[in-house]
Amino acid sequence: MTTTTQTKTQSLLAPILGMAVIGLTVLLAVGHAQSATLHDAAHDMRHATGFPCH
Amino acid sequence: MFQKMMTGALIAGIAAGLLAAVLHFAFVQSYILLGEQYETGELVHFQTPADHATEDHAAVAEHDHGSHEHGDEPSVLQRNALTVGFTVLLYVAYGMLLTAGFAIAAQFGRKITATEGALWGLAGFVAFQMAPGMGLAPELPGSAAADLTSRQIWWWGTVVATGGGLALLAYGRSILTVVAGIVLLALPHVIGAPLLDAYYGYAPTEVGAIFSSRVLGVGLVVWVVLGWLAGRQWDRGAAA
Known part of the structure; x- marks a missing residue:
């Protein structure tokens, strides 16, 4: 039983971490990255969703 | 999965x-x-x-x-x-x-x-x-704000503290977690967001x-x- 639980926990750890890392990376890129191109492209969305923009 | x-x-x-x-x-x-x-x-x-x-x-x-x-x-x-x-x-x-x-x-x-x-x-x-x-x-475009990096840091700190605080309040089972949740929710606002000393935005309030x-x-x-x-x-x- 313990082994089954451990296996289940381990098997979910990777997808949870994967989702969180990808989600945070996208969030950083679209909301916070200050490259001029990204900033200009995401400008209206950043203002309209409460990110500190410029 | x-x-x-x-x-x-x-x-x-x-x-x-x-x-x-x-x-x-x-x-x-x-x-x-x-x-x-x-x-x-x-x-x-x-x-x-x-x-x-x-x-x-x-x-x-x-x-x-x-x-x-x-x-x-x-x-x-x-x-x-x-x-x-x-x-x-x-x-x-x-x-x-x-x-x-x-x-x-x-x-x-x-x-x-x-x-x-x-x-x-x-x-x-x-x-x-x-x-x-x-x-x-x-x-709003045309409003004035403090230094961008310090605002972004405060933004992230507030998101993490608020998310953590709400999770503790929602799923915590002891009085300690409730207290910790409230402290986390209040902390960013006690510290305070980076604000300007004077406001000079161009857009009407x-x-x-x-x-x-x-x-x-x-x-x-x-x-x-x-x-x-x-x-x-x-x-x-x-x-x-």
């Missing part, structure tokens, strides 16, 4: 992002454009409409409107298409974070349904928009106020829908 989670997050994020884009153009975009007219000097605050009619535009053009430049202006269609694209991307990212949260909750034996998902969406709105907005109100209200109103609706959809997808995936 990853594929199931990603599919659910994508479906919920894209749907919520498209709803956000519709609401953005219905309620918010016109105020961004109005704020930019003040930012560029096309409109000038503290003038009555009669004054404005006789305004010397050369003088307005000389007005120093800060160092912010938007570079080559894209066409309206291109600009709005980018806004739709980035809004969808943003809510996909939020959908992924919610889904990762559902998976963690499931590890602790919590069953996530659409209703529970909507509550998570509400919490997401509080953590990602309302609590940061209480220190750093959604910025009336425009900034309705802009901020609308941003938060749209955010609330979209977050609840996102949470509901992500919860529903999660529930279906877990049952399958």
Whole structure:
């Protein structure tokens, strides 16, 4: 039983971490990255969703 | 499992992002454009409409409107298409974070349904928009704000502290976790957001106020829908 639980926990750890890392990376890129191109492209969305923009 | 989670997050994020884009153009975009007219000097605050009619535009053009430049202006269609694209991307990212949260909750034996998902969406709105907005109100173009990096750091700190505080309040089982949750919720506001010593924004406060209200109103609706959809997808995936 313990082994089954451990296996289940381990098997979910990777997808949870994967989702969180990808989600945070996208969030950083679209909301916070200050490259001029990204900033200009995401400008209206950043203002309209409460990110500190410029 | 990853594929199931990603599919659910994508479906919920894209749907919520498209709803956000519709609401953005219905309620918010016109105020961004109005704020930019003040930012560029096309409109000038503290003038009555009669004054404005006789305004010397050369003088307005000389007005120093800060160092912010938007570079080559894209066409309206291109600009709005980018806004739709980035809004969808943003809510996909939020959908992924919610889904990762559902998976963690499931590890602790919590069953996530659409209703529970909507509550998570509400919490997401509080953590990602309302609590940061209480220190750093959604910025209308043409308003003034403190140093960007310090604002971004405070924004992230507030998101993490508020999210953690809400999780402790919602799922904690002892008085200690309740106290810790309240402390976490209050902490960013006790520290305080980076603010200016003096305000010198070009846009009228009336425009900034309705802009901020609308941003938060749209955010609330979209977050609840996102949470509901992500919860529903999660529930279906877990049952399958």
